[in-house]
Amino acid sequence: MDRDRMALMAVKSFHTLAWFLIEACMVYLVYAGIRGRTDRRAGVAASVVAGETLIFAAYGFHCPLTAVARKLGDETGSVTDIYLPKWFARNLPAIHVPLILLAVALHRRNFLAARARGQTVLLTGRAAR
Structure with a gap:
C-alpha cells in the first residue's frame, strides 16, 4: 500500500x-x-458540539478534511465514504441540526425551570438558592 493511500485511511479513520x-x-x-x-x-459536551459546528461553518459547511482527502487521492474528497453508510454520511447535517435545536430547547427549558424555582443552576449540576 502506498503512502498516500495509508495517509488517506488514517484521515478517514x-x-x-x-x-x-x-x-x-x-x-x-x-x-x-x-x-x-x-x-x-x-x-x-456542548463545547465539543459548538466547536465542531463553528469549524464546519467556517469551512463553508464542508468538512475541513475534505481538501486533505482530495490531496491524498480521493476523487470526491469524501472522508465518510468507507466508514459510514453513504445515505447516512450524505444526510449528516440534516440529522445533526435538528438534534442541536432539540438540545438547545431542552437545556433552555432546564434553565428557565430553575429560574422559576428561584434557583441558580451551577456547573456542578446541583441547584443553589
Missing part, C-alpha cells in the same frame, strides 16, 4: 473517531436535557 465523539456528545446533550441535567458534563 480520524474523521470517523471525531464524528463518533461529537455524536456521543450530541446524544449526551439530548439525554441530559431530557433528564433535566444541565451540568458541567453537558457544558463540556
Whole structure:
C-alpha cells in the first residue's frame, strides 16, 4: 500500500473517531436535557458540539478534511465514504441540526425551570438558592 493511500485511511479513520465523539456528545446533550441535567458534563459536551459546528461553518459547511482527502487521492474528497453508510454520511447535517435545536430547547427549558424555582443552576449540576 502506498503512502498516500495509508495517509488517506488514517484521515478517514480520524474523521470517523471525531464524528463518533461529537455524536456521543450530541446524544449526551439530548439525554441530559431530557433528564433535566444541565451540568458541567453537558457544558463540556456542548463545547465539543459548538466547536465542531463553528469549524464546519467556517469551512463553508464542508468538512475541513475534505481538501486533505482530495490531496491524498480521493476523487470526491469524501472522508465518510468507507466508514459510514453513504445515505447516512450524505444526510449528516440534516440529522445533526435538528438534534442541536432539540438540545438547545431542552437545556433552555432546564434553565428557565430553575429560574422559576428561584434557583441558580451551577456547573456542578446541583441547584443553589
